Amino acid sequence: MTAVAFRPYLPADAGRCAAIFRDAIEFSAADDYDDDQRAAWAARADDEDGFGAKLAKQLTIVATLEGFVVAFASLEGAEKLDMLYVDPAAGRQGVGASLVDALIRLARARGAKRLTAEASDVSKPLFERLGFSAERRSLVQLDDQWLAHTTMTKALGDDPAPPTRH
Numbered sequence: 001m002t003a004v005a006f007r008p009y010l011p012a013d014a015g016r017c018a019a020i021f022r023d024a025i026e027f028s029a030a031d032d033y034d035d036d037q038r039a040a041w042a043a044r045a046d047d048e049d050g051f052g053a054k055l056a057k058q059l060t061i062v063a064t065l066e067g068f069v070v071a072f073a074s075l076e077g078a079e080k081l082d083m084l085y086v087d088p089a090a091g092r093q094g095v096g097a098s099l100v101d102a103l104i105r106l107a108r109a110r111g112a113k114r115l116t117a118e119a120s121d122v123s124k125p126l127f128e129r130l131g132f133s134a135e136r137r138s139l140v141q142l143d144d145q146w147l148a149h150t151t152m153t154k155a156l157g158d159d160p161a162p163p164t165r166h
């Protein structure tokens with residue numbers, strides 16, 4: 001695989017990140033959430049300006065392959081991993097796990113003692129593989145749809161994150 005590179009999110013990435021968000025939900029989450037649930041979830045990016053402003057406000061990093069943005073992830077505050085979305089065309093190549101690794105390091109550098117994520121059913125195995133533990137399962141309402149997710153937490157000691165495959 002071509003080496004994945006990371007850089008901070010820039011306002012000019014908003015449109016590309018919104019497209020990744022929609023495609024990741026439409027294709028990568030199709031086994032776990034039905035059409036109506038995915039439509040309600042993807043609609044969070046309908047207001048692209050608001051979507052971009054949220055990414056700019058958070059600590060957001062993008063992953064690139066040969067200079068092209070293929071994924072992004074964000075930290076809200078020091079201890080919450082908020083967004084994690086990978087272009088389906090770049091899926092199952094370790095990009096998502098590499099982004100979470102990078103955010104773990106950033107959170108640790110910010111003094112975080114733990115990292116929490118509201119994991120979708122599709123991302124739960126990734127978080128488990130990176131040492132996160134499931135705390136509770138709950139439902140979140142988006143418009144008229146209810147989507148299940150799992151609160152997952154990882155204690156951030158001084159140990160480096162587990163290595164990921166590249």
Ligand SMILES: CC(C)(COP(=O)(O)OP(=O)(O)OC[C@H]1O[C@@H](n2cnc3c(N)ncnc32)[C@H](O)[C@@H]1OP(=O)(O)O)[C@@H](O)C(=O)NCCC(=O)NCCS
Pocket residue numbers: 024025028029082083084085086087090091092093094095096097098117118119120121122123125126127129165
């Ligand atoms: C979940 C998501 C971020 C994974 O990104 P990815 O780059 O494909 O994941 P990786 O290649 O880094 O996967 C690392 C490991 O996580 C696990 N994993 C990832 N996706 C998985 C899936 N769909 N089913 C089962 N295990 C999965 C596997 O153990 C995988 O290792 P392997 O490929 O050697 O088996 C991506 O599918 C996505 O954007 N999904 C839709 C949006 C979403 O649910 N985001 C999370 C919101 S909290």
